Amino acid sequence: VFGYGKEEDKLFYCAGSGIYRHILGGTVVEQAVNGSLTSIGNPKTMLISLAVMDDDSFLVACSVDAEYKIYRYSYSADTSSVPEKEIKVYSLEDCSVLRQAISVYQKQNPDVYVDLEIGMSGEDSVTASDALRSLNTDIMAGKGPDILILDGMPVENYIQKGLLEDITGTVEAVSREDGLFENIMRTFEKDDKIYAVPLGFLLPVVQGDEAVVNAAESMNTLAEQIAEIREENPHTGRIMIPTDSSDFLEIFYNLENAAMRNEDGTLNEEALKAFLENMKKLYGEPITQEEQENTIGYFSAAEGGASNLDGLRLQSMVLLSQQSKAGAGWIGSVSQLVEILGVNQACGLDYTELKSEGKSVFLPYQSVGISSKSKEKELASDFLKALLGVEVQGTLNAAFPINQKGYEKAMEFAKTTYGGGGDDAAGGASITMSDSSGSMSSVNLGWPGEEELDGLKALLEQAEVPASTDDTIWNAVKEQGEKYLNEGLGLDEACSNIIQKVNLYLAE
Template sequence: GDVALTAGLDDSVRIYDGQTGKQKYSLAAHDIVTSQEDGMSLADGNNLLTLGEDGKQLLLYDGTSGEQTGTIELSEQDASVMGRLSGTGDGTYYLVNGQGITVYRENGSIGEQIFDGSRGRMADMDTKVLLQNFLVGAEEDFYGIYWDYNANKTYLCHYYYNGAVSTQTEEELTVYGLYQSSTIEDAVRAFEKARPEISVDYQYAMKEGEEGNPEDYMDALNPQLLNKEGADVLILDDLPVDSYIEKGILEDLTKYGEELVKDGSILENLAQAMKKDGKTYEIPANVSLPVFYGTQEAMDRLESLESAESYLQEQPDGKLVGAAAKEQLAYLLFAVNYAQMWQEDGSLSQENVAKVLELAEKFYENNPSEELEEAWKDYYKVLCTSGNKFSPFNGVGMDELYTQTDLAGVNDVTGISSLGMMCDILKQQEGMTVQDVHGSFLPRNLLGINASSQKKELAKEFISTVLSSEVQETDYQEGMPVRAESLERQGERSEQAEGITQSVSYAGGAVHSFGNPSAQEVDQIVDLIKEADTPLILEHHVRTAFLDCIEQYFGGDVSAEEAAKSMGEKMDLYLSE
């Protein structure tokens, strides 16, 4: 017979003569971006089936002539969603993706979903597994072969109809957060697999990367919570936790937190650091670790405002870190010296904020970057105010440290892959090391329970699922694990993923390629996390006010003192409200 191959170069399906090997004809197909077998093209008997260019139709071709013989309209949930096709040879086709299994027929007009994939391994196709093959069985059953690329494991799943199993759930647990989280979505699937009688309704206000003002959603949420309504489990990132505690909105989880520490679900140092007045109200599912790296001399300059100022006095043309926008430099110095930004009475230290602005301006003049200025305006600034994925320790140039040892590097360790370039630099530059930033960590996916919930035990069970090894050992770049054994395994997991390489270039510079860090390199970071004792939480209203302060100073004729005073007034107003 003839041979059909997909071609990613021109997004086509090519047919070759089985005897001569010569190309007979080419069929237009969808945007083929995979280096694996294209699952959205199928040879079924003498029929060829492929996803159309618009992603909304399946195109049918005669395998002998190459003539199009028909189209099959995809349902709304299947349109433009990559998956895998399988056929039975009689004009019946099955499409499987993260939504489930849908059956389509040559002469049918409507696809019928025969299996809901949202509660099993199939749902993981959107996040952590690759469907390598999907076969139709002889008795209206199906077989799926999945590869979990995070855990490097292969699974064979058998799907069949069982009339004795109810599709109805007995109970519902509600979960709400401002921002979409892959970690929480993974936990929802794991929980529903373990407890099929319970459904989890996970809602979030903003999709990942979506622009918007989180405070608009807070304004809608807060009255619900004050009225003893709202979700059972709250993802507290950027929500006003102190205010919620004061108003009795959050459940006291102190005893439960102690149990989690005892069974290793969370490191004791992290659990202790998150306590407020000796009580636990929020439990982080992940933590990212801000670090300095470079020579000790270069890192010491970043330790405080005083050390940075002293360095400038000694070296008026000195550079502090790699290339960055001046706004990003100010944001970095603000975060590194966050404790110095506040006075004992809780008010803003306008003097130190003004000092941050002036230092950032001077260091930028010594190492300007128009490319990163544009990146700040077009990309980074929005991320600072409309999500929780961008930290002050992101976005600063790193590649200069390959050649310049007088600079300090900064990095926010959100997972194994975020370590690659830093570890590559440390390997190549003798005398460079890595250290934490004043023992700080950035808590992510903060879990709390609504004090008005009638399902508090079920809510605790869900939190325990989030902290289970099944969820904790999947790297979504939302932070490192807080579970003791999962954190310990990070070095081993990094070395298991050998062969994976990254290539990075900053501001049009040289391209640097590197693999995963070694177990020893990862263990060094793990040890720092075990010692971290200070949560660094830049609340949304603080970030917004400081970014306004930056704009006033760098964008107009306002002095640093005047910009800092304006921010101080905003902070005073917020506290009074």
């Protein structure tokens, strides 16, 4: 957003990175306000307008989670432009949730600068393996970060090598105050000590008719059921969605990867073969370009919020149009539950938790640890408390918050979108679609009743097995798994290639 100052040749503009001044005709842009140190740097802040006042202060009108605010920024000779203290945060990939948390923390702690380093910017050819080698070198040299966002990293390996600090005291202090989901907060507990903690988590679910739902106790039984439905419906292109093989593989790999791992971290060859064989039964024949264009979508975590119904997944549309018979994915918000229930009501379907050999699995989201070599452990612990606190947790929409008060706050926000009125609510919205033949389908999206919400809460509390989030191992499975599903690569060769790559990686 733009604004003029007292002098007509001075143009000011505001963006997430800060407020800037430019003299028309000149070649220099000067930063007047550092966005990373203020509320305008929060990814949830939607800018509306900028006003430059006669005293050279700035007014910024914006909205944050549908609440309108005006921020005022003025010059102070007594305030340092650079905070006196600094902590370093490292994440393999950028994440708006993390940037939002940093913004909240720096607003609460203006004397601390949080320096965020992203290992894979996407602007170069750096892979997860490349980034981790560089990170490990810095850690061992004593130049590494204070806080590690561990998604994509070999967490168990870091714990064994003593690279993560014991954060039990910090985590349990937050739990006593707000209540954390006990089963999730101890994801990375070893010898009664917690070395990392997820900020949130997701659950695997399957959606379909009664036969599909009843087969969800294991991947084996589900694969047999989907194969049977395929035989009975030879003219249905995709029995189960998503259609993209990479997305499909990732959903079930996250479900099964803990069961495929040996105690030393290597992959069990027999379990890996069984996994790929079941994937073939679930996925079916390689997808055609026409299918890819006409049948897409699956439900998974989304970075966007639920407002304006932008959380509606394409999977819902595919099931509504009866192009497919079932869908699988990971859910991380009550908004996704709303969509699932709406489609179920319209199509006579059901949903249930997808299990791994009868066990409840969850996917950790944005797991955080403190480096044992950090020189700012007290500050890092303070930052971790902010990440686990209600203000940050209550705005999570990509995963269920680990903080139970934050979970309730997120529920209240989602409730306003869907008319939130309990069992007798008529629904917050109705969405209608038509296919190429002109056939119309519609779905009502209304706030779930107490029974549905209690059922979701029970699923959250009983999750017991954490999925691995090591990107390097997943990439090896993905590469060979797609060749097995789509390009005719043999099962034995695919397994051999995966195990060879994983073993080489673990030996480094």
